Amino acid sequence: MSDAEEPTATAIAPFDNPxxxxxxxxxxxxxxxxxxKFILSLMSPVIKDMFTLPQNGLKSGESSVPIIPVAESSATLESLLIFYYPAATPKAFSSFSHAVAVMKAAKKYDMQVVLNRTVDLIIAQFLPDRVLELYALFCQLGWQDYAQIAATQALEIKDLGRPSHVFNGMRNITAFDYHRLLAYHQECGVAAQDVGKSPFSGNHIFELVCDTCACFTKNLSWFNEYLDKSGKELLMRPCESTLWESASYIHATIKAFGDTSCYDCKYKLVEGIGAFRALYIARVKEAVAKVKLADADQ
Structure with a gap:
């Protein structure tokens, strides 16, 4: 049986238009x-050029419409076309491998608009859970800006660099790109830890809690301990979540409450330390944002 005689199926709407x-x-x-042809020509200059090539006699038996064979699966092709097709709504990808196949097809056919939309959806759908695989993929494709997004998300990973089953994309990454990620994580950790050592730390906590009472100056062990422990935590995991989730914050609050003799300050304590933590987080975010992933060309 020839290729033209083998059975075929028709795609679902809107790709079943006679x-x-x-x-x-x-x-x-x-x-x-x-x-x-008009829609495909706008989508892809590569497919537009295909229209000028001989179609090897392939025609639809019912309407004699020219047929262009493509290597992509129907699932990939449907997602690829639907990102651009009028009145069509893109759907979530069925899997990470499906998403990658669509993205690579968009790059293959030079569908820039489709590629941008595809990458945005991939990031929205998979970034939190597949961050390292996405970083490896973006590095492989030479997309520095997207690699930066993934690298920033990877700051949520504690002790990045230890052997881990979550980095399934390791087979697709160069040693240099992996080193760039580790160096970025380390630099962000140092920058975040240094925030707790800056002059702002010791000054604002008293102003935020009570500006008329000096009882907090009698014992700073709880505060210094909090900055020390949170700084070490930030070195390993330099992100906002570390300070929100830190057990050292709870311990510091409990100890400060017990060490405070001033009745008024006891009731201002939680609010005041909470305000300091918010300021602390803002400073950490500013410090980390100044660190950039090294360019692949450097």
Whole structure:
């Protein structure tokens, strides 16, 4: 049986329009996408050039519409087209591998608009859980800005650099790109830790709690201990979440409450330390934002 005689299926709407003047056929699972040259020409200069090539006599038996065979699966092809197609709504990717296949197809066919939309959806859907794989992928494709986004998200990983099963993308990354990620994580950790050593730390806590009472100056062990422990935590995991989730914050609050003799300050304590932590977090975010992932060309 020849290729033209092998059974095919028709894609679901909107790619089943009998008025279409071109068919894209997935050779992987033999599904026909009935579409329009005008739309495809706007989507992809690569596919537009395909229209000028001989079609090897492939025609739709019912309407004699030209057929262009493509290597992508029907699932990939559907997602690829739907990102640009009029009145079509993109759906979430069924899996990470599906998302990567669509992104690579968009790059292959030079569909810049589709590529941008695809990457945005991939980041929204997979970044929190597949951050290291996305970093490896973006480095592989040479996309520095997207690699920076993934690297920043990777700051949520404690002790980055230890062997871990979560970095499934290791097989797709160079040693240099992995080193860039580790160096960025370390630099951010140092910058975050240094915030607790800056002059702002010891001054604001008293003003935020009570500006008329000096009882807090009698015993600063709880405060210094909090800055020391939180700084070490930030070195290993330099992100906002570290300070929100830190057990050292609870311990410091309890100890400060017990060490405070002033009745008024006891009731201002939680609010005051909370205000300091908010300021602390803001300073950490500012410090980390100044650190950038080294450029791949450096």
């Amino acid at each position: 008025d279409g003047d071109i068919i894209l056929r997935s050779t992987t699972d033999r599904v026909d996408f009935h579409t329009f």
